[in-house]
Amino acid sequence: MVILSEWLAAQLDKESAEPAYRQLLQLMQQAILTGRLAPGTKLPSSRLLAADLGVARNTVLHVYDQLSAEGYVISTTGSGTYVADTRPDSAAVSTPTNKPSPARSPDDENDATGSSPRGDMSTRGQRLIEEAGVSAKQWGAFMPGVPDVAEFPARTWSRLQARLWKSANHGLLTYAPGGGYRPLRRALSDYLRVARSVRCTPDQIIITTGIHQSIDLSVRLLADVGDRAWVEEPCYWGARSVLQSSGLKLAPVPVDEEGLNPREQDLREPPRIALVTPSHQYPLGMVMSLARRRTLLEYARQHKVWIIEDDYDSEFRYGSRPLASLQGLDESDRVIYVGSLGKLLFPGLRIGYMVVPERLAATFRTGVAELYREGQLMQQAVLAEFIMDGYLTSHVRRMRTLYGERRQLLIDAVTRHFGDALPVMGDEAGLHFVLGLPDTADDRAIASAAYDAGVIVRPLAAYYSVRQERKGLLTGYACVPHEQIEPAFATLARVIEEHAFAKPQKLRRTG
Numbered sequence: 001m002v003i004l005s006e007w008l009a010a011q012l013d014k015e016s017a018e019p020a021y022r023q024l025l026q027l028m029q030q031a032i033l034t035g036r037l038a039p040g041t042k043l044p045s046s047r048l049l050a051a052d053l054g055v056a057r058n059t060v061l062h063v064y065d066q067l068s069a070e071g072y073v074i075s076t077t078g079s080g081t082y083v084a085d086t087r088p089d090s091a092a093v094s095t096p097t098n099k100p101s102p103a104r105s106p107d108d109e110n111d112a113t114g115s116s117p118r119g120d121m122s123t124r125g126q127r128l129i130e131e132a133g134v135s136a137k138q139w140g141a142f143m144p145g146v147p148d149v150a151e152f153p154a155r156t157w158s159r160l161q162a163r164l165w166k167s168a169n170h171g172l173l174t175y176a177p178g179g180g181y182r183p184l185r186r187a188l189s190d191y192l193r194v195a196r197s198v199r200c201t202p203d204q205i206i207i208t209t210g211i212h213q214s215i216d217l218s219v220r221l222l223a224d225v226g227d228r229a230w231v232e233e234p235c236y237w238g239a240r241s242v243l244q245s246s247g248l249k250l251a252p253v254p255v256d257e258e259g260l261n262p263r264e265q266d267l268r269e270p271p272r273i274a275l276v277t278p279s280h281q282y283p284l285g286m287v288m289s290l291a292r293r294r295t296l297l298e299y300a301r302q303h304k305v306w307i308i309e310d311d312y313d314s315e316f317r318y319g320s321r322p323l324a325s326l327q328g329l330d331e332s333d334r335v336i337y338v339g340s341l342g343k344l345l346f347p348g349l350r351i352g353y354m355v356v357p358e359r360l361a362a363t364f365r366t367g368v369a370e371l372y373r374e375g376q377l378m379q380q381a382v383l384a385e386f387i388m389d390g391y392l393t394s395h396v397r398r399m400r401t402l403y404g405e406r407r408q409l410l411i412d413a414v415t416r417h418f419g420d421a422l423p424v425m426g427d428e429a430g431l432h433f434v435l436g437l438p439d440t441a442d443d444r445a446i447a448s449a450a451y452d453a454g455v456i457v458r459p460l461a462a463y464y465s466v467r468q469e470r471k472g473l474l475t476g477y478a479c480v481p482h483e484q485i486e487p488a489f490a491t492l493a494r495v496i497e498e499h500a501f502a503k504p505q506k507l508r509r510t511g
């Protein structure tokens, strides 16, 4: 016992901000877990230990009570306090086999030491992390896909929110079963019918945290591990990650100027899921033609394919009117339509929606509650009021004008620096366009050098799964104030000049 109290006295730091009670508790727990105090050892009386350590007896009593409550010691009235035997049961712990899981590569055995996270991870988890596209920086010139959050009518939002909090009740503060806040689902179905020609009732709308979650839910409810999923080549890396990590086998399908263009070999093996961006192909920007839409719908009907229509930013079209959704043409209930408020309002809102065929609505309502235990009804209620009072429509209208001006300023900057040597692709809609680069350019290296110079662009390479057909940079303009566009582009142009063109073959300005 003398040894224990001597050891404790040496460890206790009376000057520390950590109270003696917490220090003593942690030291004794550590002594028991490491075997310094063996099972069955009798602890000194609280009076004795308190005297040896120069602390109040109550402190020791509290420590003993806590050790007893957590199962470290057993106190028996009259006979004292003993260290409990909590050593792991060796029979239960010993592994029946040392064979590695067949799904893992032999390299992983070396990592099982814990020195690298690879050994800890599943094959699909490892793939997800290795191919991840998410960037730490989400704001600034020329971050693609991000709206100008500084323009969001925050005062209106906060007024609506304050009013709702005054009447907050259990209906707004509990979980949100049943697919989300009913008035929001009603407001969204009205909005989608008018703005996107989506055919739906409020019952068919399921509120989610965004397109990522809507895709995840669809895949979990409609596909099995190992099923095929068509993705556009190139496509949004985030959607690819969600599908892949759910265990689907991805089959990249080429796109041309009319959108998804499946080859014979693709058609021969119908997928379970086809994920498409028909209104504004991501990232190249083309619109799927009516003929291709009808072919895809018919193919889906015949082969029982689920089409996930990702309609992420169609409201922002700068010349023509926004196009109708694919879902609006679907007579066979094969389309799951997914959208998000992230680009219309602000990305951090994390509210999205899906429109599912009527016969699947109850299934999806149960699925979303079962998997994600959804909540945020208060935010959903604010959004419902925001839409019903007309603020969504007026904000989108105002942003369309603002982003249209920024888009033009950026196109002007491209022309000023490069003439028509670098093509601008997919600029009719959305929040970004693709700045084409020569075939010999390394767009990843250019994006990385631009990042170091303080400008964010995404290399087209990151969106291809198999073979990169074109070189280019995704260049966003929506969140860049007018006056910053030219100076930021001048920086980007310098990086492109340095990296994209071999020294003797200096860039030819033709415009």
Ligand SMILES: Cc1ncc(COP(=O)(O)O)c(C=O)c1O
Residues within 6 Å of the ligand: 145, 209, 210, 211, 212, 213, 236, 238, 239, 277, 282, 310, 312, 339, 340, 341, 342, 352
């Ligand atoms: C094509 C596409 N779909 C979906 C998303 C993400 O949607 P959400 O933020 O609602 O998950 C993005 C984000 O950039 C996107 O580009």
